[in-house]
Amino acid sequence: MSFAVPERLLLGPGPSPVSDRVRAAMARPVLGHLDPQFLAIVDAVQEGLREVFGTTNSLTFPVSGTGSAGMEMSLVNFVEPGDSVIVVEQGVFGQRMADAAKRLGARVHAIQVPFGEICTRAQLEDALDRNPDVRLVAVVKAETSTGVLQPLDDWAPLVHGRGALLLVDTVTALGGLPVEVDRMGFDIAFAGTQKCLGAPPGLSPMTVGNTAWRRLEERRDPVPSWYLDLKAISQYLGGSRAYHHTAPISMIYALHAALDAIREEGLEQVWARHRRVAESLWVGLEAMDLQLLVPRPYRLPTVATVAIPEGVDDRRVRRRLLEEHQIEIAGGLGAWAGKAWRIGVMGEGARIEHMMRLLVALRSTLAAEGVTRPSGLAALEDTYQKGGQS
């Protein structure tokens, strides 16, 4: 049963590469979940998450599950049966929130946005006008399935003006670009550890503001999920340290180490690195005549979506990249299955040298598949040969 793990270069949309330092943190001795030493680590993780979320919310913590558990927690606590909920469906993860909200008995009004496009302010206003009793608006800031960065700068006043909460999926944003929960007026936000934060999958960072908390206090019925009951969990995080469930100790060590590394590099420097490396990737892809599916003004730096060229076998190319070059990229999801590749520029993956390695491997794989690409990549390759580092 024993196993060897190859060293893959993870350039899909998550998990992203995990540094030695973060992996080593998981190998530390396990502490009890009520040990004062462990509680100090939880406190530090909460503080580190406040920094990346850009918030002073005291209720900022890692949910004991992967990113989708954070989504579920955000909905199950704040949506009651019969509630009117607006969900922006601009990709698979927006659709997922709509699905999850419906399962909880919400009346879901979906704003349909084609893959690769953003939701406009006019669309939001229209949906708000049609749903005067709206209680919550849910939107994905960084759509992992499309590579779209949704502008949300002026959403909170509109949403709050109707008495609704603004819930934002920041899974593929947190740590890789500004999230600014407080400045943007997000009431609830959740993320994942395996994207731009550079930790393995297994936790979902989450933050909840005061307005959302008051909503929780006014609930008519108990939260239907015992495991994800936010009030109960807040008692473990807060002063009383009441046992709820056993925290995933080693994963929290990993997140601690990952946040530590971000703080050392500097959060703004980390964002700038993601941006810079993403732009290099775009240049390289365009130099190979590969088409990016999202227009530049709202192109997400952390996940690039690339049109699969005519006549190219999607799965075979990805398998060759994995087996011959030890590089993982992903195929498309939903409406873009078979039509797009998704390349992650996240966390430790957001390094120039990794992008160059991918571009070179992709070009040679496409050539082996009989698709020749322009030699425009040479200039970049040259940079790489000279040891260009991010």
Place this chain on the structure above:
Amino acid sequence: MSFAVPERLLLGPGPSPVSDRVRAAMARPVLGHLDPQFLAIVDAVQEGLREVFGTTNSLTFPVSGTGSAGMEMSLVNFVEPGDSVIVVEQGVFGQRMADAAKRLGARVHAIQVPFGEICTRAQLEDALDRNPDVRLVAVVKAETSTGVLQPLDDWAPLVHGRGALLLVDTVTALGGLPVEVDRMGFDIAFAGTQKCLGAPPGLSPMTVGNTAWRRLEERRDPVPSWYLDLKAISQYLGGSRAYHHTAPISMIYALHAALDAIREEGLEQVWARHRRVAESLWVGLEAMDLQLLVPRPYRLPTVATVAIPEGVDDRRVRRRLLEEHQIEIAGGLGAWAGKAWRIGVMGEGARIEHMMRLLVALRSTLAAEGVTRPSGLAALEDTYQKGGQS
């Protein structure tokens, strides 16, 4: 923000000590959740879990959350609003299942059993007679809050005879004593990794039989939880490998290594070691005139519950054990808060030398607190000095 982690001897009711080998597994390079190499590891983990559960159920896998997530998954998939559910409340974890089932809209009939006692066959029969429309019976095999081992040998025929499913919490049993899902006729069972399996907290092993699966197929409404939707998850585990949520890769490495270690030692040998070490602990505690709260015939080997002697300050003794001796034990929960200590004999903690270290530390701590104990411990201490190993 960086932190040092002390080496505690974890002898509470979980997390139990995690071996170097299992911790090292978490430090391995992270793979993608759809990488064929990772899927092979998932397959091996599923097979290892079938062995410890004693089942051939194909749907045997680790839920992406801690033990309570497994509980939630067991209920949210198999209980629909209005369903009649019988829950045995013989401790905090039985009460928790009743709470979780009520949140899902079930009509819960609780069989009340005082702390430290078992539920009798007559009590079960009575509850079944009173609830002819019962759809599910939920019971804890090994109650972590009381240290009671619930006999369940003849339950399945009774429960199945009424057309109900038998759901068993095996959190503090799996890997430490026979669970025998197939032989006992359990329809659904869940556990935790941080108890007798010797991995860190963060996953909940679960197994689901065919009868339970058919119930799922007959559901009137979608499962209210997106994250814990068993049918959707089964597609990732099964042939199609459809993406549901990103698996917690590093935790699954840890579980793989822990199951590997159990297989090497031999499952029956591991059970025998838990039993032998538990009995040594009992002898040692009795030699100190400390009273075990559960009568021997249904005393759980994996968690001993000890009456806190008159006049002893519970919290202060536990704090001294932790700070002066680096040993963690736990206080009581629920009705036994302040009345009991709970000592885990689980996984790598189930070693004679660890029990001796605890007994010696406990005696000296009690002495420092002004409580003298008989010297009957000397014989055992002698064994320990001679390097007695488990």
